[in-house]
Amino acid sequence: MQKRWKSAVMACMVAALPMTAACASTDTTEVPASTSSGVAISADARTGRGEVMRTDPGLDTWAATLPDGTDITRIVYRSTSGVDGAATAVSGAVFIPSDERRPDDGWPLIAYAHGTTGISRDCAPSDRPDMFGDLGAVDDFLRRGYAVVTTDYQGLGIRTGESAAHPYLEPHTAAYNVIDAVRAARSVEPSIGSQWFAVGRSQGGSAAWATAEQYADYGDDTGELLGVVAVAPLLDATYLVRNAQDETLTVAQRYLYPLLVQGVAQGAEQVTPADHLGAGVTPALSCSSTGTALATQPAPPDAEAFTAVTSAAADELMDTVQSYALPREHTEVPIVAFYGSRDDIIPPDVMQLTLTRACDVDDRVLRVRREGQGHSLDPGSMMAKWMSDRLAGQVVPSDC
Structure with a gap:
């Protein structure tokens, strides 16, 4: 196998x-x-x-x-x-x-x-x-x-x-x-x-x-x-939400994070993607003719673009992701x-x-x-x- x-x-x-050589703390x-x-x-x-x-x-x-x-x-x-x-x-x-x-x-x-x-x-x-x-x-x-x-x-x-x-x-x-x-x-x-x-x-x-x-x-x-x-x-995935607020998402995590936010919002109306994806973050949500949406994501901006607009928005996303945790x-x-x-x-x-x-x-x-x-x-x-x-x-x- x-x-x-x-x-x-x-x-x-x-x-x-x-992929970066080392993970963020x-x-x-x-x-x-x-x-x-x-x-x-x-x-x-x-x-x-x-x-x-x-x-x-x-x-x-x-x-x-x-x-x-x-x-x-x-x-x-x-x-x-x-x-x-x-x-x-x-x-x-x-x-x-x-x-x-x-x-x-x-x-x-x-x-x-x-x-x-x-x-x-x-x-x-x-x-x-x-x-x-x-x-x-x-x-x-x-x-x-x-x-x-x-x-x-x-x-x-x-x-x-x-x-x-x-x-x-x-x-x-x-x-x-x-x-x-x-x-x-x-x-x-x-x-x-x-x-x-x-x-x-x-x-x-x-x-x-x-x-x-x-x-x-x-x-x-x-x-x-x-x-x-x-x-x-x-x-x-709660660590990803936490890393986003701490501005410590790795490069690989920054490719995934927009899909996480958008995907969680599709099952949780209390989550608003715009509260978590700053200016310049325009994720590819669909798959291309040759690849997945993840593989065709545009190069992500710096980590600070993924901090929530308010602490309440961050808490809302964290609570939702925590409710999914295994x-x-x-x-x-x-x-x-x-x-x-x-x-x-x-x-x-x-x-x-x-x-x-x-x-x-x-x-x-x-x-x-x-x-x-x-x-x-x-x-x-x-x-x-x-x-x-x-x-x-x-x-x-x-x-x-």
């Missing part, structure tokens, strides 16, 4: 961003994560979870890249908004390996959650010839005998019709989208077995972690979630989290403190630090081994 995962992630989140006193339970789910949303609303063929570029015999279906399925509990339409794709190798008990499934692409409808990986680089990861998973379902997340996708906006990093929405993708995948392909994993990087790592926390309440009838793989997960509650689902010692988006001291909170709520977490690697780190062969061990029923390792 190493080479192709690595080639895929190099196109993910920050591969196109200038951070306040290592983390704001505790909110324990908010989210909004009530409407009856309409709950009864329709995972219903497939539309199917389309896979793209020709996918078929040319993936192993011969791969069955590919693009889908639009019903899910739930974590912002208001209403039913939503979300796009994604289902990939099934050649039937010649199907296990007797069905294909184990990977629900794959992508990293930050953008926050507008034209930023869905399932509408792109290379899935913004994630096609390599899908290829690797298929070759290792997994079926794969991907979600574009609520608000990203041109095949969904008019849909609710993308609430960037809102954990309930992300978890519901991942879990309902599993329901949809089984509806499309009965050969998928009962065991599955949630795997994601950066924004997707947060989505996968949220999936673990919401599985007990929302994941009924999806089978057995054996584990979560979170690679450089953006679990708690970990927030105990999960029985085992998790392995990979992070880099030279990550200029999520400094390692921030990641270490965030992961410590998972231990504080008695999660079973294995924390793996990759020395010398940054945000687009390669988890290496340990990722594949950890997953195969879960399939084999091995004892779950934890370093909490």
Whole structure:
């Protein structure tokens, strides 16, 4: 799972961003994560979870890249908004390996959650010839005998019709989208077995972690979630808001911050982007014909351009981002989290403190630090081994 995962992630989140040699100093006193339970789910949303609303063929570029015999279906399925509990339409794709190798008990499934692409409808990986680089990861998973379902997340996708906006990093929405993708995948392909994993990087790592926390309440009838793989997960972005007020955002963080502000505002009407993005900050919200919105951001101004206009505005944004922070509650689902010692988006001291909170709520977490690697780190062969061990029923390792 190493080479192709690595080639895929190099196109993910920050591969196109200038990286500085060292991280700005951070306040290592983390704001505790909110324990908010989210909004009530409407009856309409709950009864329709995972219903497939539309199917389309896979793209020709996918078929040319993936192993011969791969069955590919693009889908639009019903899910739930974590912002208001209403039913939503979300796009994604289902990939099934050649039937010649199907296990007797069905294909184990990977629900794959992508990293930050953008926050507008034209930023869905399932509408792109290379899935913004994630096609390599899908290829690797298929070759290792997994079926794969991907979600574009609520608000990203041109095949969904008019849909609710993308609430960037809102954990309930992300978890519901991942879990309902599993329901949809089984509806499309009965050969998928009962065991599955949630795997994601950066924004997707947060989505996968949220999936673990919401599985007990929302994941009924999806089978057995054996584990979560979170690679450089953006679990708690409060440090970015704090760094913006302290004028200590790194260059890489300044590329991300406009998308964070705009994306959070799409799910929280109390946040006004103009209060946080000064003169000269004109972020690219849409994806281009060749790249993500993140990769095509204009060169950011100096750090002082991102301080809030008032302390009240800063507090409002901080409170909202804090309400999205993970970990927030105990999960029985085992998790392995990979992070880099030279990550200029999520400094390692921030990641270490965030992961410590998972231990504080008695999660079973294995924390793996990759020395010398940054945000687009390669988890290496340990990722594949950890997953195969879960399939084999091995004892779950934890370093909490």
